[in-house]
Amino acid sequence: MRIESLRLRNFKGFRDASLADMPRLCVVVGANGTGKSTLFGVFGFLKDCLLFNVRQALVQRGGFREVLTRGVSPAEGIEIEIKFRLEIAGVQRLVTYLLHLGEERGRPVVLHEVLRYKRGRYGSPFHFLDFRRGVGYAITNEEDFNRPDEELDREEQRVDPDTLAISGLGQFERFKAANAFRRLIENWHVSDFHISAARGTKDAIGMEDHLSVTGDNLQRVARNIYENHPQVFEHIVQRMRERVPGVTEVTPKPTEDGRLLLQFRDGAFVDPFIDRYVSDGTIKMFAYLVLLHDPQPHPLLCVEEPENQLYPTLLWELAEEFRDYALRGGQVMVSTHSPDFLNALRLDEVFWLVKHGGYTRVLRARDDEQIAAYMAAGDQLGYLWKQGLFAGVDPA
Numbered sequence: 173m174r175i176e177s178l179r180l181r182n183f184k185g186f187r188d189a190s191l192a193d194m195p196r197l198c199v200v201v202g203a204n205g206t207g208k209s210t211l212f213g214v215f216g217f218l219k220d221c222l223l224f225n226v227r228q229a230l231v232q233r234g235g236f237r238e239v240l241t242r243g244v245s246p247a248e249g250i251e252i253e254i255k256f257r258l259e260i261a262g263v264q265r266l267v268t269y270l271l272h273l274g275e276e277r278g279r280p281v282v283l284h285e286v287l288r289y290k291r292g293r294y295g296s297p298f299h300f301l302d303f304r305r306g307v308g309y310a311i312t313n314e315e316d317f318n319r320p321d322e323e324l325d326r327e328e329q330r331v332d333p334d335t336l337a338i339s340g341l342g343q344f345e346r347f348k349a350a351n352a353f354r355r356l357i358e359n360w361h362v363s364d365f366h367i368s369a370a371r372g373t374k375d376a377i378g379m380e381d382h383l384s385v386t387g388d389n390l391q392r393v394a395r396n397i398y399e400n401h402p403q404v405f406e407h408i409v410q411r412m413r414e415r416v417p418g419v420t421e422v423t424p425k426p427t428e429d430g431r432l433l434l435q436f437r438d439g440a441f442v443d444p445f446i447d448r449y450v451s452d453g454t455i456k457m458f459a460y461l462v463l464l465h466d467p468q469p470h471p472l473l474c475v476e477e478p479e480n481q482l483y484p485t486l487l488w489e490l491a492e493e494f495r496d497y498a499l500r501g502g503q504v505m506v507s508t509h510s511p512d513f514l515n516a517l518r519l520d521e522v523f524w525l526v527k528h529g530g531y532t533r534v535l536r537a538r539d540d541e542q543i544a545a546y547m548a549a550g551d552q553l554g555y556l557w558k559q560g561l562f563a564g565v566d567p568a
Contacts, residue, residue: 173356173471174257174503176266181251182241184210187531195521196498199506201514201557202525202565207532208507211525212474214252216362218271222354226273226334227280236275241531249274249283258289258352260314265289267349268297271336281305281333287349301341301350306333310341314348360472361385363463367452367481370459373431382470383463390459391432391447395424401467408461415489416454434458452481460490464497472503479510491516511554519547526564535563 175194180186185207191198202208217239220229230236240250250273258267272284285308287301300311309326316324331337341347342354362385369388380392398405412419421437425446434447436454447455460478475494479487487510494504508514514522522537537543537553540563546556557565 173352175254175356175472176257177253177255178214179251179253180211180214182244182248183214183250183252184239184241185527185530185532186210187241187244189532189534191523191534194503196503197495197506197517197521198504199508199514199517199522200525201508201522201562203527206525206527206565208525209476210532212362212476212505212507215357215360215472215474218252219357219360219362221271221336222339222357225332225339226282226336230273230280236273236280243530246275256353256356258349260289260348267353269338269353276333279334282336285337287338287353289349301337301347303329303331303337306331306335308337310337310347310350312346356471359470360474361463361470362474363387363476365456365459365475367455370455371447373427373433376426376430376432381468382466383459387459390455390462391424391434393462394422394434394458395432397462397465397467398424404465404467408458408465411461411465411493412458415457415486419454422458453483453486456481457486457490460493464493469497469500469502472505473497474505476507477509478506479508479513484510484512487513488516511558514554514557515552517553519544519553522553524562524565528564533564537562 174196177190177192177194179190181188200208200211217229217233220232230239233239237246240246252271254269256267257264259265267287267289270284270286271282274281274283282303283305285301285303286299288297288299290297300314302308307330309328312325312327313319314324329337329341331340338350338354342350345351361382364385365387369386370390374389374391376392378392379389380396383390383393394405397408409422412422418438419436423435423437425433425435427433436447436450463473478490482490491513494506498504520538524535524537526533526535543556543561546561547553556562
């Protein structure tokens with residue numbers, strides 16, 4: 173399953189903007205304040221809407237009026253549309269999820285929630301889930317393509333007006349697309365990695381299946397892979413040897429008081445170093461490798477500014493790691509300010525954001541004839557960005 177497009181209307185600085193035909197490795201650049209963090213925040217917002225409800229997700233972000241684009245009437249509401257590819261009945265179908273949020277009597281509501289796709293090659297997309305203000309229906313036999321539209325079985329449902337219908341219905345396998353989209357949202361990962369949170373000894377008991385958003389459970393996740401997936405862990409360590417000079421071994425080590433720490437061995441020394449005394453870049457590269465080689469990988473990773481704390485020559489290697497993850501079936505979105513990271517990217521992988529009239533526009537490198545011509549002649553995107561060829565990206 174792959175997200176193919178994302179459209180935002182009235183979501184903070186995005187008055188009406190789209191990312192179309194998204195590649196599996198999608199990189200976004202732009203000056204400070206153009207909306208890179210907001211763009212990634214959409215995924216965290218949808219996850220909070222699913223796991224809690226719309227009201228709580230909005231409260232965490234200052235309320236409906238703070239998320240609504242400034243200068244826009246509340247009557248217009250906020251719209252998020254995601255299109256993704258999903259195999260249904262042996263055919264890869266383009267599924268659209270549309271969420272329209274509004275405010276009534278001072279409380280946020282789901283004005284409209286739709287999940288639709290075409291049943292055949294021709295005709296309009298069919299609504300397999302359609303809810304307005306908590307009242308609607310879902311199709312229970314959507315994979316029965318031998319029956320005409322009017323004979324499909326509809327299950328009428330009611331949910332709280334500020335609750336996503338896919339939150340409940342998506343738990344059931346009989347709602348194929350809703351179930352798949354719910355699992356996608358539940359399992360995508362928005363990284364907000366903090367070196368300080370990842371260092372030091374940690375309690376040995378706690379979440380260990382996946383790296384947390386901040387990376388504060390790095391030791392537990394590393395131990396889990398070390399003990400239960402030794403081949404994967406050895407592969408991670410081998411990548412560390414190739415990318416970080418001197419590192420020859422990494423070992424999750426229990427302490428006498430029942431906690432965990434990481435030991436990094438430098439081949440030039442007999443005794444290993446504990447993670448408190450190794451460089452920020454070493455910790456961060458190891459954390460990214462743990463994330464990217466998770467035995468149960470996330471369908472979508474969102475990573476902001478991975479270049480921080482990493483030596484410039486490592487950024488090409490990191491871009492290759494992200495691309496390798498994408499080639500294995502995942503999808504990666506990255507924001508960056510680094511020309512060195514951009515130099516490792518391909519023409520169709522890069523979008524950039526610019527502010528126009530106070531609102532954010534999305535542009536794409538491959539659609540710019542001048543950038544495409546320079547790339548065809550052997551240039552690199554990072555150098556082109558530094559030369560000012562990404563129109564409007566320079567805050568000056």
